[in-house]
Amino acid sequence: MTQLYTTRRIILALFAVFLGIENAAAGALPSSRVSDIRNTKHNLSANPSDVSRNVQAGDNREICVFCHTPHAANPSQGPLWNRQLSSATYDTYNSGSLDATGDGVALDQPNGISKLCLSCHDGTIAVGSVRVLNGAWATGTIAMNGTNSDGTMPDGSVGAESGYTRRLGTDLTNDHPISFTYDTALAQRDGELRDPANEPHIGNRSPGNAPHVPLENDQVQCNSCHDPHIRDAGDPTKSIKFLRLNRFQKVSPSTDTFNEASDIICLACHDKAGWVGSAHATAEVANERYTSSAATLREFPAATEVWESACLACHDTHTVSGSRRLLRDGTDGPTGASGAKIGGSAAIEETCFACHSSDGGTLTSQGLNTEVPDIKTDFDLPFHMPIRNSEQVAGYEVHDIGTIGSDSQAVDQRGKDFIESQAMLGKGNPNNRHVECTDCHNPHRVVRRRLFNESNVGGVMDAAGTHDHWNTPHTNIASGVLRGAWGVEPVYASNDFNAGPTSFIVKRGDPGNSGSTAVSSPYMTREYQVCLKCHSSYAYDTPPMLGVSSVTTPQGVNHMVQYTDQAREYNSPDSHKGEFGSGGGGMGGGGMGGMGGGCSGGGMGADGGADPAFNDCNHRSWHPVMNDTGRTPSVRNASADTWTAPFNAAVGTQTMYCTDCHGSDTPPGTVDPDGQNNENGAAWGPHGSTNYFLLKGDWSGNAPGSPENDFTNRPGTGDDDSGGDTSDHLCFKCHEYEQYAATTGSTRASG
Structure with a gap:
């Protein structure tokens, strides 16, 4: 008996030595980690532990036996593996921006060490099912407590379809990719992965080489x-999810170089362009705290702030079933009592609404009158961008960044800049037409600055990430919330109103700090560039019909049946700037002023353009969305007082935004949803409205829901058929109501 006892101790000692060697090969642990499986949830034995465990053996007190055996191990895998491997076929991760495979091609089946983990975590084999038990080489089953009735991994208290279970199942589409080659070629194709050849913390294990992010055969x-x-x-009860490096960000990142001591583990591999200094990464900006219930659900420490959760604020490496791109709770499934989503179909907006709403319950301070804009409320207005699956033509989330099409953009690094193929936007297939939050915003790059080319590094920030509407001459330069989004710039060959763009230049990439604001820059610099990638012939062959969604403008409004091509309509040639007449005195002068030489002699004709040379003599006019008009007060021989502030400050030389007209309702006399001294009210942007065409005010005197939605015989903007005050109509957000439409007043003006 003594000899047998001694032999067993020798075997266990040798086994411990082997595992110690194996652990050493994995690399010296960071100071924040210690190898102590006895005090983790992977101690499945009946032995007491310093941590609470839901799953443990009834009476078996062996700790290592659930995975390892010193004899008769499974020869197909190691080290000394004591379990069978699942024969299940898995649904693997896939997306348009997955550069480890071809465009739209899913990953291969899991292999290598990952199969060992899945032998418990896919739920196909009982947790207590081992090859060798009590020295007998025969499949045995250890009686377990806390498992499902068949002995497999439990669903967890929130449910197997949630993102808060560790029963991953055989559907791995909502789990971080595994079993793919990570090398220099992949890093170059992706554009936002660190090159393992240049990063000592990433690589294969070898004698004397112990990277903290080990690869297996690359x-x-x-x-x-x-x-x-x-x-x-320091604390065995702290939930680190068995991560080799930090689960949370310790210090706001200030450099793209990975810092093992302070950076979240995700940044060990992912080098996201624009993340450093972005709003979501900066302590002074994203300093909102999680509610106690949200922190408990996520297993975050109490009082965790958004910047500390970093990537985990929006992503979860094992997220809810149905979600794409590892978006946390990113589905349209029901919300359980815990606050977690339970299954459903992919829905990007639900991840954003967790914080950007007044009812998300995620942060202690979020929504209206806080620094976290309430966007969801606008998407609940009668007319809004059709962002939900049920509102889109396809009926599901079409949006897929990184997709390859017939455009001239390089095949590689498309996902980096959120590029979608034209076909995915609807060109050639109108059923693909869609809108999602990330069509307009890149959450890795947005900043709380007035201009897109500024940064939050060092905690520098402005009152908001939207443009400065009051304290500077008005422009069309993109603001911080659009930083790093992509768009298109139309190219024109003709100034004829009936001629659209001949091509488009794609604007993409992060501008960096203090990057040029020139429209010729390779990255997006203007708000309209974001809008035109969908609202122009870049995204369709024939303009789409109105009313294809119940939440958009129906057909018949203003006798319109389809949308128009804004890129064609906003062609703003320099040669058409200014005013007729050499002296700027209106239409009757001799010549075309800014037009150049084709129209001398006042040849407009008796009918204001019906002259044989009308194509030469008629010049375009436009709202200055793409270009200024050149129609300054001196050129027009007029006053700037016919505009409201701030549009009266630089008449003729200023530009404007699409969102000066499109967005939720604003008070009379302004396009600002919050007013001059309030940045935390209603959100800027064309998310939703109570008016057709997502306008900020009533247009043509006919509000939605009135008896005459076809606008037949309506008097037009500024008249409500009863002589009442119409100063809240759209045009008078910029044009002075008293000058144009007031029933009483000392002056009237036009132009």
């Missing part, structure tokens, strides 16, 4: 991020 596996034996060095 492949990412579960153990690249997780070590099943470790816990937090």
Whole structure:
């Protein structure tokens, strides 16, 4: 008996030595981690532990046996593996921006060490099912407590379809990609992955080389991020999810170089362009705290702030079933009692609404009258961008960044800049037409600055990330909330009103700090560039019909049946700036002023353009969305007082935004939803409105829901058929109501 006892101790000692060697090969642990499986949830034995465990053996007190055996191990995998491997076929991760495979091609089946983890976590094999038990080489089953009735991994208290279960199932489309080759070629194709050849913390294990993010034969596996034996060095009860490096951000990042001591583990591989200094990454900006219930659900420490959660604010490496791109709770499924989504179909907006709403319950301060804009409220207005699956023509989330099409953009690094193919926008297939939050915003790059080329590095910030509407001459330069989004710039060959653009220049990439604001820059610099990628012939062959969604403008409004091409309508040639007449005195002078030489002699004809040379003599006019008009007060021989502030400050030389007209309702006399001294009220942007065409005020005197939605015989803007005050109509947000439409007043003006 003594000899048998001694032999067993020798075997266990040798086994411990082997595992120690294996652990050493994995690399010296960071000071915040310690190998102590006994005090982790991977201690499935009946032995007591310092951590609460839901799953444990009834009476078996062996700790290592659930995974390892010193004899008769499974020869197909190691080290000394004591379990069978699942024969399940998995649905693997896929997306248009997955550069480890071809466009739209899913990953291969899991392999290597990841199969070891899945032998418990896919729920196809009982947790207590081992090859060798009590020295007997025969499949045995250890009696377990806390498992499902068949002995497999439990669903968890929130449910197997949620993102808060560790029963991953065989559907891995909502789990971080595994079993793919991570090398220099992949890093170059992706554009936002660190090159493992240049990063000592990433690589294969070898004698004397112990990277903290180990690869297996150049492949990412579960153990690249997780070590099943470790816990937090200071507190065994702290939830580190067995991560080899930090689960949270310790200090706001100030450089793109990965810092193991302070950076979240995601940044060990992912080098997101524009993340450093972005709003979501900066402590002074994203300093809102999670509610106690939201922190508990996510297993975050109490009082965690958004910047500390960093990537985990929006992503979860094992997220809710149905979500895409690992978006946390990113589905349209029902919300359970815990606040978690339960299954459903992919819905990007739900991830954003968790914080950008007044009812998300995620942060202690969010929504209206806080620094976190309430966007969801606008999407609940009668007319809004058809952002939800049920509102889109396809009936599901079409949006897929990184997709490859017939455009001239490079095949590589499309996902980096959120590029979608024209076909995905609807060109050639109108059923693909859609809108999602990330069509207009890049959450890795947005900043709380007035201009898109500024940064929050060092905590520098403005009152908001929207443009300065009051304290500077008005422009069309993009603001911080649009930083790093992509758009298009139309190219024109003709100034004829019936001629559209001949091509488009795609504007993409992060501008960096203090980047040029020139419209010729390779990145997006103007708000209209974001709008025109959908609202022009870049995204369709024939303008789409009105009313294809119940939440957009119906057919028949203003006798319109389809949308128009804004890129064609906003062609603003320099040669058409200014005013007729050499002296700027209106239409009757001799010549065309800014037009140049084709129209001398006042040849407009008796009918104001019906002259044989009308194509030469008629010049275009426009709202200055793309270009200023050149029609200054001196050129027009007029006063600037016919405009409201701030549009009266630089008449003729200023530009404007699409969102000066489009967005939720604003008070009379202004396009600002909040007023001059309030940045935390209603949100800027064309998200939703109570008016047709997402306008900020009533247009043509006919409000939605009135008896005459076809606008037949309506008097027009400024008249409500009863002589009442119509100063809240759209045009008078910029044009002085008293000058144009007041029933009483000392002056009337036009132009």
